Amino acid sequence: MAAGLAVLAAPGVLRAQGGTIKLGFTAALTGPFNEFGEGIRRGAEIAVEECNKAGGIRGRMAELAEVLDDQLVPDRAVQNLRRILDNKEIVGLMCPSGSGPTLAIADMAQADGRPFINPQAQTPAIVYPNGVDKPPRPNLFSISIGNLAESEKLGLALAGFSRIGVVHESTGYGVTGADLVRKAILARKPGARVTLESYNQRAQDMTAQLVRVQRAGAEAMLVIGLGADFAVIRRNMSRLNMNLALFGAAGAVTVPYIEGAGDLVAGTRAVNHAAFGRRPMHAEAQKFVDLYRAKHGTDRWYGPDAANPLVSLAGTVGSGYDCINLLLDAIRRSGGTSPAEMIAALDQTKDFAGATIPAVSFTPQNHVALKVEDLGTYEMLKRGDRVVLELRD
Template sequence: MNAQTRSRPVLTALAAAAVAAAMSTALPALAQTVKIGTTGALTGPYNEFGEGVRRGALLAIERWNAKGGVLGRQIELAMALDDQLVPDRAVQNLRRILDTPDIDVIIGPGGSGPTLAVIDMATVDGRPYCNPQAQTPSIVYPDGLDKPARKNVISTAIQNDVEAKALGNYVAPRFKKIGIMHESTGYGVSGAQLLSAQVEQATKGKPVAVEAYNQRAQDMTAQISRVQRAGADVLVVIGLGADMAVVRRNMLRLGFDVPLITSGGGISLPYKEGAGELAVGTRATMVGTYTPGTAPKGIAKDLSDAYAAKFGKDRWWGDDPTSPQVYFALTVGAGFDCASMLLEGVRRAGATDKAKVVDALNGLTGYAVSNGTANFSPTQHNLLTPEQIAVFEYVKGEKGQVALRLTKQ
């Protein structure tokens, strides 16, 4: 055997190795999953937000994967990080997500504080991003509500202007002297400003008092006293449920016996648990997807059925074994809808290329999710409208428990 003959097996082996190497680099690309990354309050005092979103996203992923995934690829929640609703932690988490190039789409944190801290980073990065809960309008519309939205940011949140219109339309014809309290975050400040403008437009008069408080404050008697001295015949509070429970207890201590009407935080379990029987009589706004006494329909029912099968009828589900609690729409529903819309954007784009998916999301119309139907355009990136917001009231249930019912509008 000459040298040329002896070299043929070696060359053949090398060629085979080269082909195998090429195939090994190509195969993972074909089998690659579509990856979602998220940061949220998975633990801590506000984990009803982040953990609810995470569970909703998982249920959306399971729904898509059961139908074959998207673009012939399975989907995974590749990164779910805990920020406890703390802005600095949200920034660290989003940097980690953005530094992971194979994350295709992003679900942001809950709460305006963490979201305002990260939204510019997400905008510069350009990957498709869904805001599940944060309500400050500048998150989606940085140049004003009459200007185009951030191109890569869509939202399932009850935006402040939507909530303010629902609250204003409810309180303005019913009360003459409206007092407002709000948390000192971007959400609370912008919400109070928009509500004040809505009240002034409807009544030709301003609220008699507007007071701010810090999240997690354990005593708000000073602010409530000022609202009381101003002669308010109703108190409207914009904030989170745990803080609203403090407000309600402090109202009792001061003998401030006027109706308490709140933003969506008043519907949450932290408010109900913190206020106990004092919650009775409180009215609050929320998307009406899971109205007590009314069976959910369509995708909302599919979601509730899937949740009960996977997680059981637990704290996120609520007390009623027949239907999820009202707040389920803003936690689990928000996560499900965010993931569903982002994945539909990938499907319509026919690729995970961020520019193509963003373009698809800007034209995402007629796409039904649990809390409504997406009809997006470059100037409209909100899922929810004022017409979808209802007012609920805490009452004594048939068995003496604190329960919610839809108010008469």
């Protein structure tokens, strides 16, 4: 794991303090979207275990002191965070899984002042509430696949089509993502026709939206939403005999999509972290993959193929792993656990080797690590009884 730009205190020195280094978060650990929250929890646990196996930080062990379940419900995330923030021993936190819960807690997190790192939520307003040309929230950092970078990558992938349907969930993530993708497509192909259709999370039928996309003569369709909903859409498409190029945003192509749509997933293309699709993987990605497989085997997060982990492992488990490691690295470099010390260290992070992003860097003006070049376009293929994702670009 690479160190940051500058050592803010004497190397390896953590000023005399007692007890463990306590960290916390709320996430969707159960419920229909638990692949996200349970995933980041698993990654966080591996990061803490590795830190403690190495002797902790100046002899102090790390601990996940508060890990609460919000089921991706914003109100529950707010209630959980209030409880977590009441624990003044907690020095660093991860944001919840998902844009809705994270937007709901962002102002509270900023007012509290302790450092937060966002593993998954994509809406730009989480980090930049006043616009991306204005300063970020001072204590909120992000390693997630943000809407801005994702829309640029999707715009490139869809630029070869003249008529495109964008079917998106009605959340902040979906609405913002659809608007940004539309702008990215039109910037590259001004004459393109982009049809936008929204749906509510967990809807059991999207036929009406798909018929409108079909009537618009779409040659390609993009789904911006979560995997379980994407599976419903794909099954609806099959019943309507819709045969067009199908794309998914990072939140769509996950284990619930594969489980829910079965063989129908073949041919779907998606944008996701490039790190796990490149061969050889960069060193930190390979290290993380080996750690996860040793602890959990080839489970539903990893996938059935030991040699080729599912790319979605990066955006769930890998993101949780990187978030906790970034918080611990800030403590290691700063020599302290106060908000001011940790935030100053995070602001000086330079080329930190993460599992999901090969070189994470932050500055006081830039609190978003992921860049367009960190993303890849994958195609889902069926090989025997397995679904694999192959990196196309």
